[in-house]
Amino acid sequence: MGLIQLTIDGRPVQAEPGTKILKAALDAGIFIPNLCYIPEAELPFGGCRLCYVHVEGRGPVTSCTQPVRDGMVVYTQTSEVERLRRTAYKLFIAYHHLDCKSCWKNKQCDLQKLASKVKVKLKRPDDFRDLPTEWLPLDTSNPCLVYDPNRCILCGKCVWVCTDKNGQPFIDFAYRGYATRMRLLCDEPRLEAICSPCGRCVRVCPTAALQATEKMASAVPAVQCVE
Amino acid sequence: MEPYGTVDEAVFREKMALILRESEKDRSRVIPLLQQVQETFGYLPPQAVAEVAAHLGMTEVQVFGVASFYNHFRFTPLGKYPIQMCMGTACHMVGGGLVLEALERSLEVPVGGITEDGKYSLDRVACVGCCSLAPVMVVGEKIHAKVSPAKVDEILLHIKLAEEEAAGSEGKQA
Numbered sequence: 001m002g003l004i005q006l007t008i009d010g011r012p013v014q015a016e017p018g019t020k021i022l023k024a025a026l027d028a029g030i031f032i033p034n035l036c037y038i039p040e041a042e043l044p045f046g047g048c049r050l051c052y053v054h055v056e057g058r059g060p061v062t063s064c065t066q067p068v069r070d071g072m073v074v075y076t077q078t079s080e081v082e083r084l085r086r087t088a089y090k091l092f093i094a095y096h097h098l099d100c101k102s103c104w105k106n107k108q109c110d111l112q113k114l115a116s117k118v119k120v121k122l123k124r125p126d127d128f129r130d131l132p133t134e135w136l137p138l139d140t141s142n143p144c145l146v147y148d149p150n151r152c153i154l155c156g157k158c159v160w161v162c163t164d165k166n167g168q169p170f171i172d173f174a175y176r177g178y179a180t181r182m183r184l185l186c187d188e189p190r191l192e193a194i195c196s197p198c199g200r201c202v203r204v205c206p207t208a209a210l211q212a213t214e215k216m217a218s219a220v221p222a223v224q225c226v227e
Numbered sequence: 228m229e230p231y232g233t234v235d236e237a238v239f240r241e242k243m244a245l246i247l248r249e250s251e252k253d254r255s256r257v258i259p260l261l262q263q264v265q266e267t268f269g270y271l272p273p274q275a276v277a278e279v280a281a282h283l284g285m286t287e288v289q290v291f292g293v294a295s296f297y298n299h300f301r302f303t304p305l306g307k308y309p310i311q312m313c314m315g316t317a318c319h320m321v322g323g324g325l326v327l328e329a330l331e332r333s334l335e336v337p338v339g340g341i342t343e344d345g346k347y348s349l350d351r352v353a354c355v356g357c358c359s360l361a362p363v364m365v366v367g368e369k370i371h372a373k374v375s376p377a378k379v380d381e382i383l384l385h386i387k388l389a390e391e392e393a394a395g396s397e398g399k400q401a
Contacts, residue, residue, distance in 0.1 A: 172288040174295045183288045183295075 006072040008053075020044060021063035021074055022051050032076050033085055033117050035092075035110060035206050036155035037064050040164075045156045049088035050118065052081040060084055082119070089118045094128035096207075097135060097150040103208050110206035111153060141186030144197040144216040149181040152209035158182065158201035170195045182209070242267050243275060247282045254283045261294050269305040306341050306348035308386055310334075313363040315354030322375070323362040327351060329376035330364075333383055347383075 003014040008025050015024035023039065025032050036048040044064040053063040056073035060081050063074075075081070092111060100106050100122060115122045124133075139147035154173070159182075162169040174183035185195050199220035202212045212220070246263050250256050257279065264275045271294055280290040294300040312318075312327045331337060334347050341348040355363055360372035364382070371382055 168286045168289070170286055170288060172286070172292045174288070174292045176296045183291055185286060185288055 004068045004070050004072075006068050006070070006074060008074045009076055015068045017068075019068050021053060021055075021061075021066045021068055021072075023064075024068050025053075025063065025074070025076065030076060031117070032063055033089075033114050034064060035114065035153060036157060038157060038160050038204075041160055045160070048092075048153070048155055050085050050114070052084045052088075054078045054081050085118045086120050089114065089120045090125040090127065092153050093120070093122065094125060094131065095133075095150070096153070097148070098122060098124060103151070104211070105208035109208060136181070139182075139184060140213075142184040142195070144195065144213055144219075145184055145202070146211040146213060147182055147184055148209050148211065151207045152182060153207055154180055154182070155206060157204045157206065158210060161200040161204045165198060165200060166195075171201060239268070239272070239274070243278055247278065250282065252283060254285055257283055257285065257290060257293055258297075261290070261300060265300060270301045270303055272304075273302075301339070301350075303339065303341050303348065304345070307346045308366050309348050309350070311350050311352045311355065311365040312338075313353075313355050313361070313365070314351045315358065315361075317358035318354075318362040321361050325376050326362050326364060326374050326379060329379040333379055 004017055004019070006013050006015065006021075006024065008021075008028065008030050011028065011030065013024055013028045013030075015027070022032055022034060022037060022044075026039075032053060033050040034048060035050055036045045037051065038045070044062075046062055046065045049062065051063045052060045053066075054075040055061050055066065056075070063076075096111070097103075100109070100112055103109070106112070112122065136149040139149065156173070158171050159169045159173070162171050170185040171182055173180055175181060197212075197216040197219045199212060199216055202210045202216070243264070246260065246267060250260050250263075260279050260283070261271060261276075264279065265271055268275065276290050276294060277287050279285075280287045283290070295302075310330065312323060312330060314323050314327070327338065330349055334340075334342055334349055336342055336347070336349050338349055338351050352365075355365055355370070357363055357370065357372070360370070362374050364371045364374045364379075366382070366386065371378075374382070
């Protein structure tokens with residue numbers, strides 16, 4: 001089968017059959033905001049809702065889940081999809097510990113970097129101002145990691161990389177709805193044997209939610225340790 | 228079902244082994260297995276979650292993720308007197324919330340908690356199916372109809388007195 005021809009923002013783009021719009025666009029140098037997208041992943045997570053694009057004749061779709069079709073006409077910057085992205089982004093920061101200046105991931109944070117792209121100010125959105133701001137305690141149950149639920153956006157990237165490396169995740173979603181957060185494997189005696197610190201989850205985390213402890217940093221020099 | 232409290236280590240091992248022996252080692256069995264564990268112990272002890280995970284070849288966090296997703300599963304033991312406060316529409320409308328608050332105050336535990344002596348556990352449920360009696364509070368199998376915040380202490384006192392009486396007559400027999 002030949003390459004599929006589509007148009008993104010008026011530019012002709014070619015892609016392999018089965019490619020998702022997001023990948024085709026990024027490969028062609030057209031930026032679409034995204035936080036949960038993993039290029040190597042077979043199935044898209046589709047949870048961040050930032051990669052909305054407008055497909056002519058179909059309306060807004062998440063570009064990470066939509067395969068390319070011949071003759072498809074895609075717009076990445078209509079007012080409609082920009083509004084959808086802004087709403088999704090606001091939901092991320094509604095309960096986010098927005099103390100960026102003193103955050104250790106300041107200026108390296110994907111969530112922070114996207115703010116200007118989706119045109120949202122990095123402060124608690126007005127719509128959510130009256131909600132309570134009780135911060136949850138840090139999870140230090142795994143000796144290699146510190147998990148900050150207040151900075152986690154639940155993108156699931158850590159689960160994917162951990163599954164990719166170990167065949168099974170040692171970090172996974174727990175609870176439901178507003179209470180959803182990540183849970184780390186914390187059974188220490190067995191931990192040594194199964195969760196050998198590789199630091200992938202820390203590196204893939206788009207925000208400051210996962211942090212390496214000294215224990216991990218000493219085992220994996222590539223991981224920055226911030227205490 | 229074990230009536231209340233945490234289970235003795237040896238009993239736990241034995242019952243867990245029995246549950247796991249009968250189950251296929253297939254991850255589609257995770258929910259039925261957890262249900263069986265909860266039926267046996269009244270809740271999901273952390274050790275049981277770990278053993279179910281090991282049996283099915285999953286990780287603990289995966290099993291915990293499934294279990295914590297459903298309201299059906301609980302991670303704290305049931306009290307000797309499990310109290311359920313109905314928060315269905317009818318009970319909610321006629322002041323069920325106030326009764327629940329009164330229960331929290333009297334027992335000094337939050338919803339989903341258990342008192343330190345392991346006697347009372349407090350939960351909210353969505354409709355027990357007798358809305359004409361709203362607000363309804365269920366203690367064990369017994370349904371208390373048309374409760375009010377003022378009645379909460381009365382009901383708790385009755386339970387306490389009944390228990391003391393039972394303990395007293397047992398003492399006499401012995």
